[in-house]
Amino acid sequence: MVKGIAITGMGIISSIGNTVEENYKSLTNITPGISEIENIKTNHKSHIKVGEVKMSNHNLAVCLKLPKNHNYSRTALFGEIAAKQAVKNAKIKDINSCRTGLISATSVGGMDLTEKYFYSQFQETKNRRFITSHSAGDSSTKIANSLGITDFVSTISTACSSAANAIMLGARMIKAGKLDRVIVGGSDCMSKFTINGFKTLMILSETNCRPFDANRTGLNLGEAAAFLVLESDECVKKENKKVLAYVSGYANANDAFHQTASSKNGEGATLAMKKALKVANLSFKEIDYINAHGTATENNDASESAAICSVFGKNIPSISSTKAFTGHTLAAAAAIEAVYSVLALQNNMVFPNLNFETPIAETNIIPETKLVQKELNHVLSNSFGFGGNCSTLIFSKA
């Protein structure tokens, strides 16, 4: 029997939509959200493409009805919008009707504000309030306060696998009986810090990214937030909740290879996928769709392809990376893709891997390039972070 921890609500804001419905529409209408950067002034403007949410901080704050003198980072603005949608979607009336936690992932935190106000804060004391929003925990605290969550609040920052680890921790806490309900996900806005950092690493593509293509040229950065509501079986039964899907498997493993790069043979990724299958008590043959990490960097796609080949052998199921729609949203990526995995299960739909032409010679993996309708029961979603922090989640049909 494969079940797991019930997902009862979802919320999302990304470059392809401000709601779950809008995101689904963009995925199925093949409308990617990759564009030229507008919200941040950067010298790299003409040399990068990004998955940017085209709403100003002002408009986002208006959506949340924040007071004028607020000190929300863009990360917190996205996060609160997505988390509130998820809670609403789960039809939670009283957040404290059971032990409820929030586990939120971020890597950028309030860096966008620090970049703007760090030097002026010394003269203009009114700008100091923005600096206090710098830490990664600030957005989690703000989201928790706005939702009234007091039982357990935590922040996870493990680079690009952050949200996967947040979802995993939440699922494990429910399984262990520490919480009855937990809102899990992540949020990351774009910042000069990440643009310049990834530029220095020479892994930003000048054009639309091409996951799993032999001639891929790097990633497009993105910004987004997504949250899921996880609930224990008792909660679901007691309130007769509609279950959207289940988190049935999860695992995190390391590569023991390098401080930043992933190993060529994808050992950490292989371990993560195998462990997650074991937790879900599923054979690799039962996975119908892999929502890959597929960032379109030389290193990730080679490493992930090798790992997928060693787990699935010749029986590789439908596979695609949705990064060409949203860009790589770093700490939020696994939450965004968790929402897409649930949408895939609910609609029996594999979303396309855009911009793919030529397979990588060594592994010859050919992702789905068109929208494919087929029966889906189990979806495996990968997220790999710097330093070989490899996580895999498995979602199963409700």
Add this chain to the structure above:
Amino acid sequence: MLKKTHIQKYCSIKNNEISVNGDLVFSADTLEVKDFFKDVYQFLEIKYSKYFKMDLLSKLAFLSAEIILNEVNTKEKNTAIILSNNASSLETDRKYQNSINDKDNYFPSPAVFVYTLPNIGIGEISIRHQLKSENGFFVFEKYNANFHYNYEKSLLQNNKCESVLAGWVNIDKNSYEAFLYLVSEKGIIEHTEQNLKQLYNT
């Protein structure tokens, strides 16, 4: 049934001396920490080019782990790593900050930046011994035998690993101290909070 766990081997590196299972095995008169580490590296007859790019905290963690794990076949073993210290990666944080502050010679190097986290030392041990196991790095005021004992016991009793490489690895300015040990079902010293405390203090 509860497993009987033991401290299989322990070592300490401090005051320019190395002792293993309580016996002094090496000492040197060097004044600088980095020179002493160099002497230790040579004494242990290690040949590992990645060693030279490590920061001092990672070097100390790496050298202590070499001593503990040299006779243990970690390839077949699922060895967890639980380390703690007081100064986190402060020594390297300062070095990195100084490279930012230096207006005449401004060069914040990514090679230094990667070591501005204490758990990178665990990464270096993992890479050297190919350990893809449970690990954690904790920052405490001082060596916390109670915390370590409980954490190590829990990992072993829940079959999360077959052995635990654990202990205290601290470096701050010119003072350094390492106390590392391996906990497993082998050995004669019983794995207890009291024994950990006592071995740390001797």
